[in-house]
Amino acid sequence: MSHWLGMIAGATMAFSCVGSAAVTEEAVEQLAPSEQAAWEAYLQRSKVAAELNEQGLVEELSSEGLERARKAPDGADFKLPKQPGDGWYGSSEAQALAEVLLSYQTPAGGWSKHNGYSQGRRLHGMQWSSQYDPGHRPHYLGTIDNRATTAEIQFLVEVWRKTKRSDCREGVQRGLQYLLAAQNPHGGWPQVFPLEGGYHDAVTLNDDAMTHVLELMKSVAEMDAGLVRVGLKRDCQEAFEKGLLCAVRMQFEGKGWCGQHDAISLAPVAARAMEPAALVSVESANLLKVLMSVDEPDAALVRCIENGLSWLEEVALTANDEKSRKWARFYELGTDRPIYPGRDGVIYKDFDALARRNKVGYDYVSSRPGSVVDQAAKKWRKKLGHHP
Numbered sequence: 001m002s003h004w005l006g007m008i009a010g011a012t013m014a015f016s017c018v019g020s021a022a023v024t025e026e027a028v029e030q031l032a033p034s035e036q037a038a039w040e041a042y043l044q045r046s047k048v049a050a051e052l053n054e055q056g057l058v059e060e061l062s063s064e065g066l067e068r069a070r071k072a073p074d075g076a077d078f079k080l081p082k083q084p085g086d087g088w089y090g091s092s093e094a095q096a097l098a099e100v101l102l103s104y105q106t107p108a109g110g111w112s113k114h115n116g117y118s119q120g121r122r123l124h125g126m127q128w129s130s131q132y133d134p135g136h137r138p139h140y141l142g143t144i145d146n147r148a149t150t151a152e153i154q155f156l157v158e159v160w161r162k163t164k165r166s167d168c169r170e171g172v173q174r175g176l177q178y179l180l181a182a183q184n185p186h187g188g189w190p191q192v193f194p195l196e197g198g199y200h201d202a203v204t205l206n207d208d209a210m211t212h213v214l215e216l217m218k219s220v221a222e223m224d225a226g227l228v229r230v231g232l233k234r235d236c237q238e239a240f241e242k243g244l245l246c247a248v249r250m251q252f253e254g255k256g257w258c259g260q261h262d263a264i265s266l267a268p269v270a271a272r273a274m275e276p277a278a279l280v281s282v283e284s285a286n287l288l289k290v291l292m293s294v295d296e297p298d299a300a301l302v303r304c305i306e307n308g309l310s311w312l313e314e315v316a317l318t319a320n321d322e323k324s325r326k327w328a329r330f331y332e333l334g335t336d337r338p339i340y341p342g343r344d345g346v347i348y349k350d351f352d353a354l355a356r357r358n359k360v361g362y363d364y365v366s367s368r369p370g371s372v373v374d375q376a377a378k379k380w381r382k383k384l385g386h387h388p
Contacts, residue, residue: 023184023201023263031264038185039264043195045181049108050194053128053141056107060125069134070126072104073116077146080155089155090162098159101152102171104128109178110142110193111149142178143192144204149175150212160227169227176220176228176236179213183239184263187246189213191260199260199271203250205283206259206275214243214290244294247287248304252333255311256284268333273345274362279336281315281327284308285369292380302384311336312373317365326367340364 028039057069081097082088103122104115112129115122122128132139144150153175160168182193188203189210195201204210217240220233228236250261256279258268268277288308294301315336316325328338340348342358351364 022197023195027264042184046193046195049142049181052107053138053194057127064125066125070123071134072122072127072130073119074114074130075116075118077113078117078151079147080151080158084154084158087162089158094159095163095165098156098165098168101155102167105152105171105174106142108142108194109174111152112140113143113146113148139196140192142194144189144209144213145191146207147212149179150216153216157223157227164226172227173232176232179217180235180239183242186249186263186266187242188250188261188263189243190263199269201263202260202269202271203246203263203266204260205257205280205287206271208283208286210243211283211287211290214240217243218290218293244291247291248301251304251308252279254307255279255336256281256308257287259283274341274343276330276339276341276347278333278339279331281312281329281331281369282366285312285372289372289376292376305380309373309377312369323370325370326365327369329364329366
C-alpha cells in the first residue's frame with residue numbers, strides 16, 4: 001500500500017470557494033481537455049445505469065399488463081439484524097429476508113433507502129424505491145445514504161457464508177460492480193447514483209456514506225474467492241486506494257472534512273437547509289478510523305491523520321475530562337467556531353437559540369469522536385511506533 005500512497009504527497013488542495021455540487025455536461029466542458037474523458041465516461045456510466053433501471057421497470061409493466069408502476073412500501077433504515085458471523089444468517093428467516101433484499105436490488109445493482117422490507121418481496125411492476133411516486137422522476141433509485149446498498153451487500157455476504165446460495169453471491173457481485181461504477185474520477189462516491197443533480201452528486205461523507213463504502217471495499221480483500229472473483233477483488237482494492245487519495249485531497253486546510261464536497265472541485269458544498277458547507281466532527285472522526293486502518297502508511301498519510309486528530313482535539317467543546325468531552329456536529333469554515341444550522345435555513349451561534357425556533361430531531365452535539373481521538377489514536381500510534 002505504501003508505494004501507492006506515495007501519490008498522496010503534494011495531493012492536498014487549496015479550496016478557494018464553495019462550489020456547486022451537480023455534475024453536468026456543461027461543468028465537464030469547463031475542465032482541462034486532459035480531464036474531460038474520465039468525467040464524460042462517468043456521466044455515461046450514470047446514463048447507462050439510469051437506462052437499465054428504466055428499461056427494467058418498463059419490461060415488468062409490460063409483462064404484468066400494467067400501465068402504471070406500483071408504489072414501493074416505505075420502511076425504516078436497513079441495518080444488519082445480527083453481528084457478522086452469527087449463526088442466524090443461515091436460518092430460514094435470514095434466507096427469506098435475503099430474497100426480499102434481492103427483489104429490491106435495482107437493475108443497475110444498487111438499493112434505495114427506506115424500503116418496506118418487512119412487507120415481503122417486491123412485486124413485479126413495483127418501483128425499486130419508496131422515495132418517489134409512480135410517474136415522477138426517480139429519486140434515490142440507488143444510494144449509499146443511511147447505509148443503503150452497503151448494508152444490503154454486507155447482509156448478503158453473511159447469508160452466503162452460511163448457505164453458499166448462488167443468488168446471494170450474484171447479488172453481492174452486482175452490488176460491488178454498482179459501487180465501482182458510481183465512483184467518480186477523483187475517487188469519491190456520490191450520495192445517489194445514477195446521478196440526480198444538486199447536492200446528491202457531491203462526494204458525500206454526511207452520515208458516513210462514503211466511509212461505509214470504503215470500509216466495504218477494504219473488506220472485499222478478506223472475502224472468500226468463491227464469493228468474489230479475483231478480478232473483482234482487484235478492482236475493489238484499486239477503488240479503495242483511489243478513495244483514500246480522494247479523502248486526503250478533500251481534507252480542508254489540514255483540519256477535518258465537510259459533509260459534502262463538490263464532485264469536481266472537491267470544495268465544501270451545502271446539502272439540505274440544516275447541512276451547510278461546514279466541517280463535521282463525527283464524520284471526520286469515522287473517516288480517520290478508516291485512514292488509520294491502512295497498513296504501512298507513508299509520511300503524507302500519517303501527517304493527514306495527525307492533522308485531523310489535532311483538529312478534533314482543538315475544537316472539542318469541553319476539554320476538562322477526556323471521557324466527558326463533546327463536539328459540535330458542525331464547525332464554521334475558516335473560524336472553527338461551532339455552528340447550529342436549523343431547518344429554517346438560519347445558522348445559529350448556540351444550540352438553545354436553534355431549539356427555540358426549530359424542531360430538533362438531529363444530533364447537534366456528540367461525544368462519539370472521543371473514541372477515535374483517544375482509544376483508536378493511541379492504538380494506531382502504538383502500532384506504528386509513532387508519537388505526535
